[in-house]
Amino acid sequence: MMNKIEISAEPKEISVNRRIIKSNIQVTAKARERGNNKAIAGLPLSAVFEKGSGNVFPSFKSDENGLAKVLITQISSRDAEQQIAIGVNPNAFENNDSSAVFSLIAKKLVVPKAAVLLHVQRPLVYVTASEKSLGAEKSSKELTNAVTNYLTQSGFEITDDSKKAEMAVDISSDTEKGVQSGNIFITYLSGSIRVKSLPDGKEIYTSSLNRVKGYSLDFERSSQQAYAEGLKKLTHENLPQILSYITQ
Structure with a gap:
């Protein structure tokens, strides 16, 4: 049965932005009878990432013309180069009465499939930042470096040209003096991270650091400690959130 089925996909190669929302992805799978090119309607199909990773609608059926749209959502x-395989879904032929032997055979069955090659483009990001300590601009920018490094490692590219950028990230932070208790000086770090799409300026993501506490033997070192604590929060909470929002 399987050797009489032919699966193809159009286009076979496609350029896609790392941010799916910026790309117009149109992939169509075709199911035909081998030899006479007759359309196969209602054929269960599946799609998976063979190379790379992401979210693709896993199972669907061909329509009356033997066609099916492949939906890639993330x-x-x-x-830079990834691949999706579209093929017959043998698991769809299982039912409640199917034996364990059938399930084992289905997993090992060589099914007709087609491959779609994805050339993934790295989105350009323009970053602006103001990191202050007790009102004075800092010489080192720990928060900004963490954001840019994370985005670069996640497949984005930082640019100095805002006109070429697809997104803008703005980081703003400062510390303020709290109280002194004996030899312990307390400061608080507050800040914000905003991400906008360009050129429309639509806000994609916004988050804040709210009075993250630092303490040490003087206000200057206490401010440094507040930034260290803020960096931990940024790394474990904010950065994964940013990536989730901007890759949708």
Whole structure:
């Protein structure tokens, strides 16, 4: 049965932005009878990432013309070249009465499939930042470096030209003096991270650091400690959120 089925996909190669929302992805799978090219309607199909990773609608059926749209909703891998396989879904033929032997055979069955090669483009990001300590601009920008490094490692590219950028990230932070208790000086770090799409300026993501506490033997070192604590929160909470929002 399987050797009489032919699966193809158009286009076979496609350029896609790392941010799916910026790309117009149109992939169509075709199911035909081998030899006479007759359309196969209602054929269960599946799609998976063979190379790279992301979210693709996993199962669907061909229509009366033997066609099916392949829906890709997210690309999570930073690889420049990725591949999706579209083929007959043998698991769809199982039912409640199917034996364990059938399930084992289905998993090992060589099914007709087609491959779609994805050339993934790295979105350009323009970053602006103001990191202050007790009102004075800092010489080192720990928060900004963490954001840019994370985005670069996640498949984005930082640019100095805002006109070429697809997104803008703005980081703003400052510390303020709290109280002194004996030899302990307390400061608080507050800040915000905003991400906008360009050129429309639509806000994609916004988050804040709210009075993150630092304490040490003087206000200057206490401010440094507040930034260290803020960096932990940024790394474990904010950055994964940013990536989730901007890759949708």
